[in-house]
Amino acid sequence: MKKLNLKYALIMLSTVLISSCSVNDDDGDEPQNSSISLNIDGLEDLGPDFLYEGWIIVDGAPVSTGTFSVNSNGDLSQTSFELDATTLASATKFVLSIEPNPDPSTDPADTKLFVGDFNGNSATLGTGTVAPSFDMIEGKFIVAAPTGTGAEDEKYSGIWFLDNSSGSAVNGLELPALEPGWKYEGWVVMDGIPVTTGTFTSVTGSDDASPFSGTNPGPPFPGEDFLVNAPDGLMFPTDIRGKVAVISIEPYPDNSTAPFVLKPLAGMIPADAMGVQEIGSNVSGSYPTGTVTR
Incomplete structure (x- = not known):
């Protein structure tokens, strides 16, 4: 009887250990998110038919960070957006476009208002997507x-x-x-x-x-x-x-x-x-x- 109890205890211990490893493995596979924050002044209300949309450029391809609107006071409806941490860390640029609402395409529109190169974890935005420079006008x-x-x-x-x-x-x-x-x-x-x-x-x-x-x-x-x-x-x-x-x-x-x-x-x-x-x-x-x- 003692041998049977010992054998049963070892089986139960093995089951607990396997179950614990499975839980830990699942936790490790869950995607980790990070956020991107916008600090922009001077945008205007686009009305109901258009929205602003942010994009990060990863390996030359655009990845949407999400859309937002701006009210008559210039306040953004949303300033922080969650993204996959690995994808966001790999981004080289940020682009802000103006998109129709509703939007028939998942690609950025031609009307790109802002672009900025990431330097570390920040990017300063400029109108290089509108024209190269407005210094000599x-x-x-x-x-x-x-x-x-x-x-x-x-x-x-x-x-x-x-x-x-x-x-x-x-x-x-x-x-x-x-x-x-x-x-x-x-x-x-x-x-x-x-x-x-x-x-x-x-x-x-x-x-x-x-x-x-x-x-x-x-x-x-x-x-x-x-x-x-x-x-x-x-x-x-x-x-x-x-x-x-x-x-x-x-x-x-x-x-x-x-x-x-x-x-x-x-x-x-x-x-x-x-x-x-x-x-x-x-x-x-x-x-x-x-x-x-x-």
């Missing part, structure tokens, strides 16, 4: 209404981004070529209402639309006359002197009829708007900034 324009009839009340009712100071018209904008997913757009802000002059990707040649211009041909540069089809709250022809001229960079497809947060050039149109005028850099005043940490 400048803008010039004239106030004129060449598409109209020449009536006196049309005299100050148009803006054209060109430089004719030499006697021949040349491009008035010095801007970098944009990456896919983005377009430039001109604006004049009249009594708090931004009115588009049209979108464009080249500083030479006409822009994409002329909804407010007259019937005569305009110069082959971005610009607009404000002569017809005035938006609600405005009357055309008008006098744009004392208003604000803006060049923005818009997502394409665009999330809004208002100017996007990226406004590389902006400035007041002088009251004495004779000859060629200049519009200054607004990069530091409008571009979002941020970092991510893992």
Whole structure:
């Protein structure tokens, strides 16, 4: 009887040890998560049809970190996201894109707003996915209404981004070529209402639309006359002197009829708007900034 009890005890001990090893092995196989945190200022509300989405680049391929929205105060709906620890540790870059909502694709859209290289566990974000650099930009324009009839009340009712100071018209904008997913757009802000002059990707040649211009041909540069089809709250022809001229960079497809947060050039149109005028850099005043940490 004693031998049988001893044999039974050894069997039970073996069962406990095997069971314990199995539990420990299962624990070791469980994936370990880590988090990535976003600290970004200056993003704007995209409305209900678009969301921001973060991506890490691992072995050259994008891995989504998750989507979030931004409210009218610039607050992110979520700032920390959990990911597989090994995958996150292997990431070399972070990218922030603008995605349609709902999104028909699992790949990043062309509208990539931010990129940053990881240096250790952090990455400083910049707009290198929009254009390589905005360090050397400048803008010039004239106030004129060449598409109209020449009536006196049309005299100050148009803006054209060109430089004719030499006697021949040349491009008035010095801007970098944009990456896919983005377009430039001109604006004049009249009594708090931004009115588009049209979108464009080249500083030479006409822009994409002329909804407010007259019937005569305009110069082959971005610009607009404000002569017809005035938006609600405005009357055309008008006098744009004392208003604000803006060049923005818009997502394409665009999330809004208002100017996007990226406004590389902006400035007041002088009251004495004779000859060629200049519009200054607004990069530091409008571009979002941020970092991510893992």
